[in-house]
Amino acid sequence: MSVDHFDEAGTAVQAALDAGARYADARVMVRRTETMSARDGEVEDLSSDESAGIGVRALVGSSWGFYAVPDLSDAAARAAGRRAAEIAAASALVPGPAIDLVPTGAGTASWASQCEIDPLSVPLSVKGDLLVAATAAARDAGADLAEGIYQIWDTRKWFASSDGHRIDQHIRECGAGITASAYGDGEIQRRSWPSHRGQYGTRGWELVDELSLTDNAARMADEARALLTAPLCPSGETTLILGGEQLALQIHESVGHAIELDRILGWEAAFAGTSWLDLDQLGTLRYGSDLMNITIDPTIPGALGSFGYDDEGSPAVKRDAVRNGRWVGVLAGRDSAAMAGLDYAGSVRSDGWARLPMVRMTNVGLEPGPHTLDEIIAATDDGVLMDINRSWSIDDRRLNFQFGCEIGYEVKNGKRGRMLRNPTYTGIGPKFWQSMDMLSSETVAWGTPNCGKGQPGQIGHTGHPAAPARFTGVRVGVRG
Amino acid sequence: MSAELDLAARVVELTRRLAGPGAEAEVLAAHAAEALTRFANSAIHQNVADATTTVRLRLHLDGRTAGGSTTVTDAAGLQSLVERTIAASRLSPPDQAWPGLTPPTPLRSTPTFDEATAAAGPHERAERVRDFVRAAGGLETAGFCRTTYSSGGFANTAGQAVEGRAAEAAMDGIARLDGADGVARRAASRLAELDGAALGTRAAAKARAGGRPIELPPGRYEVVLEPTAVADILDNLASFGFNGKAFAQHQSFAELGAQQFDQAVTITDEPLGATLPFDLEGTPRGTLPLVGDGTTVAVSHDRTSAAEAGATSTGHAGVASRSWGPIAANLRLAPAPTPTGNSTPETGEGPTAASARALVSGMRRGLLITDFWYTRVLDQKSLVITGLTRNGVWLVEDGEVTAAVGNMRFTQSYPQALGPGAVLGVGAEAIALPDRWSGVRYTAPALHLKSWNLTGNASG
Numbered sequence: 001m002s003v004d005h006f007d008e009a010g011t012a013v014q015a016a017l018d019a020g021a022r023y024a025d026a027r028v029m030v031r032r033t034e035t036m037s038a039r040d041g042e043v044e045d046l047s048s049d050e051s052a053g054i055g056v057r058a059l060v061g062s063s064w065g066f067y068a069v070p071d072l073s074d075a076a077a078r079a080a081g082r083r084a085a086e087i088a089a090a091s092a093l094v095p096g097p098a099i100d101l102v103p104t105g106a107g108t109a110s111w112a113s114q115c116e117i118d119p120l121s122v123p124l125s126v127k128g129d130l131l132v133a134a135t136a137a138a139r140d141a142g143a144d145l146a147e148g149i150y151q152i153w154d155t156r157k158w159f160a161s162s163d164g165h166r167i168d169q170h171i172r173e174c175g176a177g178i179t180a181s182a183y184g185d186g187e188i189q190r191r192s193w194p195s196h197r198g199q200y201g202t203r204g205w206e207l208v209d210e211l212s213l214t215d216n217a218a219r220m221a222d223e224a225r226a227l228l229t230a231p232l233c234p235s236g237e238t239t240l241i242l243g244g245e246q247l248a249l250q251i252h253e254s255v256g257h258a259i260e261l262d263r264i265l266g267w268e269a270a271f272a273g274t275s276w277l278d279l280d281q282l283g284t285l286r287y288g289s290d291l292m293n294i295t296i297d298p299t300i301p302g303a304l305g306s307f308g309y310d311d312e313g314s315p316a317v318k319r320d321a322v323r324n325g326r327w328v329g330v331l332a333g334r335d336s337a338a339m340a341g342l343d344y345a346g347s348v349r350s351d352g353w354a355r356l357p358m359v360r361m362t363n364v365g366l367e368p369g370p371h372t373l374d375e376i377i378a379a380t381d382d383g384v385l386m387d388i389n390r391s392w393s394i395d396d397r398r399l400n401f402q403f404g405c406e407i408g409y410e411v412k413n414g415k416r417g418r419m420l421r422n423p424t425y426t427g428i429g430p431k432f433w434q435s436m437d438m439l440s441s442e443t444v445a446w447g448t449p450n451c452g453k454g455q456p457g458q459i460g461h462t463g464h465p466a467a468p469a470r471f472t473g474v475r476v477g478v479r480g
Numbered sequence: 481m482s483a484e485l486d487l488a489a490r491v492v493e494l495t496r497r498l499a500g501p502g503a504e505a506e507v508l509a510a511h512a513a514e515a516l517t518r519f520a521n522s523a524i525h526q527n528v529a530d531a532t533t534t535v536r537l538r539l540h541l542d543g544r545t546a547g548g549s550t551t552v553t554d555a556a557g558l559q560s561l562v563e564r565t566i567a568a569s570r571l572s573p574p575d576q577a578w579p580g581l582t583p584p585t586p587l588r589s590t591p592t593f594d595e596a597t598a599a600a601g602p603h604e605r606a607e608r609v610r611d612f613v614r615a616a617g618g619l620e621t622a623g624f625c626r627t628t629y630s631s632g633g634f635a636n637t638a639g640q641a642v643e644g645r646a647a648e649a650a651m652d653g654i655a656r657l658d659g660a661d662g663v664a665r666r667a668a669s670r671l672a673e674l675d676g677a678a679l680g681t682r683a684a685a686k687a688r689a690g691g692r693p694i695e696l697p698p699g700r701y702e703v704v705l706e707p708t709a710v711a712d713i714l715d716n717l718a719s720f721g722f723n724g725k726a727f728a729q730h731q732s733f734a735e736l737g738a739q740q741f742d743q744a745v746t747i748t749d750e751p752l753g754a755t756l757p758f759d760l761e762g763t764p765r766g767t768l769p770l771v772g773d774g775t776t777v778a779v780s781h782d783r784t785s786a787a788e789a790g791a792t793s794t795g796h797a798g799v800a801s802r803s804w805g806p807i808a809a810n811l812r813l814a815p816a817p818t819p820t821g822n823s824t825p826e827t828g829e830g831p832t833a834a835s836a837r838a839l840v841s842g843m844r845r846g847l848l849i850t851d852f853w854y855t856r857v858l859d860q861k862s863l864v865i866t867g868l869t870r871n872g873v874w875l876v877e878d879g880e881v882t883a884a885v886g887n888m889r890f891t892q893s894y895p896q897a898l899g900p901g902a903v904l905g906v907g908a909e910a911i912a913l914p915d916r917w918s919g920v921r922y923t924a925p926a927l928h929l930k931s932w933n934l935t936g937n938a939s940g
Binding site for chain 1: 514516517518519520521522523524525526527528529530531532533534545546547548549550551552553557560561564565568571572573574575576577601602603605606607609610613620622623624626652653654656661663729730731799800802803853854855856857858859860861862864865866867868870887889891892893916933935936
C-alpha cells in the first residue's frame with residue numbers, strides 16, 4: 001500500500017497505555033462504498049461515500065472502553081487513546097470478572113482479497129446500464145415492479161496493538177441482484193435473482209458479470225406473475241427440500257448465531273439474545289444428523305466472510321463447528337475464548353472504524369453431501385421444495401424459527417410438480433437439523449451483506465456455503 | 481451560524497464553483513455523538529463513544545443525479561467529495577424522477593434541547609447502570625444506557641438554509657431469573673429523567689413473576705400488549721404501511737380516507753425534540769397525523785415519493801429513502817383520555833406495568849404480552865408479520881394474572897389486529913420507548929386487542 005496509517009494507530013495505542021490501559025488496540029479504516037439502485041428501467045439512486053477514522057479499544061483492569069473519531073491527525077489519535085482509557089475506567093463502576101486474552105501470534109502482516117476487476121474502476125455508465133437493462137427486461141416481461149441494486153465496499157485497514165500487531169488489509173467486496181414483483185388482488189408476489197437481496201463476495205466486478213442478471217430477468221417476472229394464481233402451500237407436516245440459497249440463511253440463523261461465544265456467555269442477552277447451546281456440552285451435543293458438517297472458514301477465496309486477519313489480529317483459520325452432527329466449535333474472540341477456557345479466537349470484526357470489534361460470523365457453511373438436487377427430488381414420494389428467502393424470524397435463543405420463501409413446488413412420486421405460493425416452514429433448530437437425511441454436493445458460497453448485531457448497531461458481511469438438502473417431518477404452510 | 485451550517489454552505493459554494501451555476505445541490509453537514517454503556521451478567525462489558533461529522537451532498541446536473549458523503553472534512557476531503565459526485569452525476573443515466581430542491585422554508589419550531597444530556601459522560605451512564613443492577617436485587621441483568629447528541633446544518637442552491645440540534649437519552653435492560661426475563665425501557669429528551677433504579681426494579685418484578693411457565697396451544701387469543709410490544713407494531717406500520725414509496729408503488733395497505741383501524745386508534749409522527757428539525761432534503765419536520773380516529777389520513781413522504789404520489793414532502797427524506805422509501809421514525813399512538821386521578825404509580829410488584837394494569841383488569845381470559853422480537857414481514861400488502869413474544873407472557877383470567885406462559889410465535893396481520901372493532905381498550909399513559917437497534921423512538925400506550933394469532937410454542 002502506498003500510504004499506511006500504522007503511525008496513527010500506534011500513537012493511539014501508546015496514548016491508551018500511558019493513560020493506564022494494560023492492553024490497547026487501534027484500527028484505522030478508510031472505506032469507500034458505492035451503491036446504485038434502479039427501478040423499472042431507470043436509475044433510482046446512486047451514492048458514493050467515503051469514511052475514514054480511527055477506533056481505539058483500551059482494557060483497564062477488567063473493564064473495556066472504546067472511542068472513535070474521524071480524524072487521523074497525530075493529536076486526534078493520541079486524544080482518542082486517552083479517551084478510550086477514560087471510558088474503560090468508568091466501566092469499573094460496575095466491574096465484571098477478570099479478563100484475559102488468548103494469544104494470537106502477534107506480528108506484522110499484509111493481506112488483500114482477490115479481485116480481477118476493481119469494481120470502483122468500472123464506469124458508472126456500464127454499471128448503470130446493467131441495472132437499467134435488467135429491470136427493463138423484467139418490466140417488459142410483465143413485472144408490475146422491477147428493482148435492481150449493486151453495492152461495492154472497498155476497505156483498507158491498519159491494525160496495531162500493544163501486543164505488537166502491525167497488520168494491514170485491503171478487502172474489496174461487491175454484489176448485485178434483481179427482484180420482479182407482480183401485484184394481485186390484495187397480495188404481492190416476487191421473485192429475485194440470484195437471491196433475495198443479491199449475491200455478494202470478497203471479489204471484484206467479475207462476480208457481478210457472472211450473475212447474468214439481464215438473462216434471468218424475464219423468468220423472474222414470469223414466475224412472480226405465475227405465483228399470483230398458484231395454489232397456496234398446503235399446511236401440515238411433510239418432507240421439505242430446501243434450495244441452497246434458503247439453506248444458507250437457515251445455517252446463518254440457526255447455527256451461525258447460535259455458536260457465537262458472546263451470545264453463549266450472555267453478553268448479548270438483552271438484545272440479540274443468548275444461545276440454546278451450553279458450553280458444558282461442547283464436544284458431545286448432537287446438533288444434527290450425521291450429514292451435518294459445519295465449518296467456520298474465513299479462508300474461502302471470494303466468499304463474503306473471508307479475510308486474512310480478524311479485527312483483533314488473529315489469522316484466518318478453518319475450524320469445525322459441527323462434525324458428523326456433533327457440536328465441536330464456536331465463533332470466538334480473544335477475551336470470550338479466554339473466559340470460556342478455549343485456546344482459539346479469530347472471529348471478531350467491526351463494522352468500520354467507529355464501531356467496537358465483536359464476535360461475528362465469518363464463513364459458516366455446510367460441507368457438501370453425496371447427492372444432487374435431482375436425486376433428492378427423485379427419492380421423495382411426497383413433499384415440498386422451497387427456495388429463495390422471503391422472510392426470516394427466530395427466537396432469542398436461536399431455537400424456534402419460521403422462514404418464508406419466494407417460491408415452492410409440490411414434489412410427488414419423485415417429480416417436481418405444481419408451483420406453490422406463500423411457502424413457509426417452521427421448527428426447532430436441533431430437531432430440524434437431526435431430520436436432514438439427504439444433502440446435495442452442489443455447493444454455493446452465498447453472501448449475506450446485512451447481518452445485524454450489537455449496540456450501537458453494526459452490519460456484518462458473512463458467507464454461507466450451502467447446497468440443497470432434504471428434511472423430514474417439517475411443519476409447512478403456516479399462515480396468519 | 482453553527483459550524484455545521486457553515487460547513488454545508490461552504491460545500492454548496494464549492495459545488496457551484498466546480499459544477500457551474502446550473503447545478504442543483506443540497507448539502508447536509510451533521511455532527512453526531514453517540515455514547516452507549518452496555519452491561520451483561522450484571523457488569524459493564526462494552527462502553528463505547530464516537531463523535532463523527534458527516535457531509536452529504538446530492539447533486540442534480542444536466543438532468544442526472546448522484547449523491548455522496550464523506551467523514552473527511554478538511555479541504556482536500558471536501559474537494560474530493562464534490563469532484564467525485566460531479567463525476568458520478570455526469571456518468572449516471574438520466575434521472576426522470578428528480579423532484580427538485582426544497583425552496584426556502586422556515587422551520588416550524590425550535591424544539592427544546594438539553595445541554596446536560598448532550599455533554600453527559602461515561603460516569604453518568606455508568607451510575608444509572610449501577611442503579612439498575614442494584615435494584616434488580618441480585619438477579620442477573622443486561623442492557624444499555626445511551627446518550628446521543630446531534631447538530632446539523634443544511635443548505636442548498638435554491639436558498640434553503642436551516643440548522644438545529646437534538647439530544648436523547650435511553651435506557652433498556654432486562655433482569656433474569658431461572659430462564660425468565662423481565663424488561664424495562666424508556667427514552668427521554670433528558671438523561672436526568674432516566675431512573676436506573678426504577679427500571680431495574682420493574683424488570684426484576686417481571687422476571688420474578690415469570691417462573692415455571694406453562695405451555696399453551698397455538699390459537700387466537702385476546703391480548704393486552706404492553707407499550708414495549710405496541711412499539712413494534714408502530715415500527716412495522718411506519719416502515720411498510722405509512723412509507724410513501726410503498727404507498728406510491730401500491731405495496732402498502734394504506735388507503736387515504738378509509739376507516740382502516742378501530743376508531744380508538746390515532747397515530748401521529750412527532751419528530752420534534754427527538755431528532756433534527758429538518759430532513760435530509762432540508763424540509764422542515766413537524767407533527768404529521770397519520771391515522772385519526774381510525775381513518776388513515778396520510779403517509780410519510782420525501783420529495784421523490786411525494787412527487788410520484790401527487791403530494792408534498794412531509795420531511796421524511798433519509799439517507800436511503802429514494803431506495804427504501806421515506807419512513808417515519810417517531811410514531812406516537814395516542815393514549816385514551818386520562819380520567820382524573822386514575823393513573824397508578826409503577827411498583828416493584830407483579831408482572832404488569834402500571835400503564836397496562838387497567839386493561840388487564842378488564843380482560844376475562846387472555847394473554848398479557850410484554851414484548852415482541854424478530855418480527856418480519858410475510859406479506860407486505862396485508863402486513864402479515866411473524867415474530868415471537870419476549871421478556872414475559874402471562875395468562876390472565878377474570879382480570880388477574882394466573883400463570884406465566886412460555887414464549888410463543890405469532891403470525892398476524894398488524895392492520896387487521898387494530899382494525900375496526902378489534903381494539904377493546906387503549907391505555908391511559910403513553911410511554912416513550914427507544915428502538916433497540918437504531919436511534920429512533922416510539923411512544924405508545926398499552927393496547928387491549930380482541931384477537932392475536934399465536935401460531936407456535938416452545939415445542940414448535
